[in-house]
Amino acid sequence: MTTTDDKPGRTRTPSGRGLIIKMWLPTIPYSLSDAVNRVAAATGSVPNAVAASTSSYNGHLVSVWWNDYKKFWLAEYHWGERVVLGRGSLEVCLEAGKAEFLRGARGTTVHANLRTEEEAEVAAAMGYKPWSKEIEAAHRATWSDDRYDRVGDALREEKNFGTPAVAILLQSSSAAEYDRNVRERGWKMRFGDVEKTLHLQKGDNVMQVVVFQEHVVFLINDKFHSEQVRDEHGRKFYREKLSGGWRPF
Helix, strand or coil: CEECCCCCCEEECCCCCCEEEEEEECCCCCCHHHHHHHHHHHHCCHHHHHHHCCCCCCCCEEEEEEECCCCEEEEEEECCCEEEEEEECHHHHHHHHHHHHHCCCCCCEEEEEECCHHHHHHHHHCCCEECCHHHHHHHHHCCCCHHHHHHHHHHHHHHHHCCCHHHHHHHCCCHHHHHHHHHHHHHHHHHCCCCEEEEEEECCEEEEEEECCCEEEEEECCEEEEEEECCHHHHHHHHHHHHCCCEEC
16 A cells, blocks of 8 residues: 555555545543453453443444445444444445444544545545544544553463552553563562662663572663573673673662
8 A cells, every 4th residue: 555645544555546545533532441441351251351342441443444345335343243333325334433433432433444535525524534643643642651552461460470460550650660660569579579789781781680589680771681590500690791791880
């Protein structure tokens, strides 16, 4: 696909003969708690997913598109299975998508893939807006932040390691704060209290050496690098870093 320069949301097919015009009803904002519930429902048990299918926090991504094989328009979303909201004319399907949007479930988004400027005018008259990646990102930035990108990680951390990562995420003010706090809580659960932290530098890179009673964790630029048992092997690993140009500061 190639993007045209005149209006947002317009792309040409590889042959250059077809035009795809993307319009949308912008995502209904949802909170960080809603984001946790949405991902938990999507990745949890089937009964929970079914129970959440009509929840106020679990709005769906609705697509309005032309079925070229069967020669009619469709409005649908997928949640465990395909749910068809409308079939037939463009107007019927745009209205079906809008009706789902007006139901007001947080997170609902409607995308319409249109073929002509005339169809775009029909959608615009019904309240649909031009779409582009930049427009969507700008809209999302008005109600979300980088913590939303950590929701899946928090649920996995809690399930796999027992760390109260979801609570830590909800109490954090940024993704960086969450990363730090969940990491430190996980360390405490596994290794106990930190005895000391050493700092090494090599060029623009900084290494943290976090020492526990029986383990040592190495971070480079605040990202995990290695975990060692506090024994001769671990001390050898540390000496190799010093001989490799890392210097205490």
